[in-house]
Amino acid sequence: MREIDIDQAATELEKGATFIDVREPAEYAEGHLPGAVNIPMGQLPGRTDELDKDETVHVVCASGNRSGAMTDFLTGSGFDAVNVAGGTSAWIRAGRPTEK
Incomplete structure (x- = not known):
């Protein structure tokens, strides 16, 4: 898995x-990366048709665990998928902005 x-x-x-x-x-409503869907x-x-x-x-x-599993799923489904290590928690700890 790429990260x-x-x-x-x-x-x-x-x-x-x-x-x-x-x-x-x-x-997600509590705060997410800007522009993330x-x-x-x-x-x-059931929603991979929404992705290019x-x-x-x-x-x-939140931490990289669920996204890691879904990165593996997407990769196995033919997508070029990358996991964001540490997730939203690491993003916030780094002082990065979020949207609500």
Whole structure:
């Protein structure tokens, strides 16, 4: 599984890369990476048609565990997927901005 750290994630966000947040809607509403789209882990297998196989999909959750599993799932489904190591928790600890 490919992973990037928070600094690399910030660079990719600035470039307009695709980010999906696989946390539950209530978690997402508390604060998420700017521009990240919420597709909860349990819904992702049925919503892959919302993603572009021609673009890298950056996957984030709270700590990197759920997003790691979903990165593996997406990779196995033919997507170029990358896990954001440390998740939203690491993003916030690094002082990065969130949206609500």
